[in-house]
Amino acid sequence: MERRSGKDRRARPTSPLSLASLMGRRRHARRREDRTVYVYVDRYGWRSVFAVVSTLILCIADAFLTLTLLQRGAMEANPVMDFFIGLGPLPFLLVKYILTAFGLGTLLIHKNLAIFRGRLPVKTLLLALPVLYGILIAYELFLATFV
Template sequence: MAPFAGVDKRSGQDRRGRQRPRFNTTFSFNGMRIGVRRAEDRQGVVAFDHYHPSLFVGIMVVLCLSLLDAQLTLILIARGARELNPVMQYYLSHGPEVFLLVKYGLTAFSVLIIVLLKESLITRYRLSTGMLLHVFAAFFGSVVIWEFYLLSVH
């Protein structure tokens, strides 16, 4: 094989050493890193700059159902019901704004953790992120259906 006769354009830095994607591609829909190619990369937290649109839909469904659940909970409490979850009861005693903020924040943080650990969950536990988001959506959906039932009988 003949030696390379062109100009070496490499910077000397290993581009794979960067843990986070650049800011200019993080919030765009035309990112290049969609998945993990190496088995050792699947062991940790891996940041991508492009996610599948169905993941976005799943996240939005879970977050909207969580907000609907919080709103229906506040309506039921105004009609005389009480919160059975002692943690949320504590935040509810600090006002509806604090309750809504904590409820949404906990849900958003949980979804963020699931998305960040996407590859680790698939590799270690054979769990897909979509499946976990479906479980979250089913849970919040059943709670919302129950709350609508409670509203209809009272």
């Protein structure tokens, strides 16, 4: 008995923001030829999730170190963040966290794509962000300690 309906469910990709994204089982396309066409997945690997969570934690540490350095006479180089610092520490912290979380979510959803004409996989960028934030935190700790 034929159980197929005749309709190819892969004709239209699953939306990355659908309920299946929260409860699905797919981490990658099963067929090699589908991996270039169907790039969105339902579940994410532990490395990608760890990169997102650690980047968010480092983002919060960066925000507090930035506020500490500003109290010691430093200036914010980013004009957008400088505007929110002028509104107070809480708006600055919230906006910094929300913008970072939105950007990381966007990168996570699109982790199987490549940017710059296919030269840089988004997953590589996603995994590099905690390292870059770590370098920034080390620099800010140096400034707070020795300058």
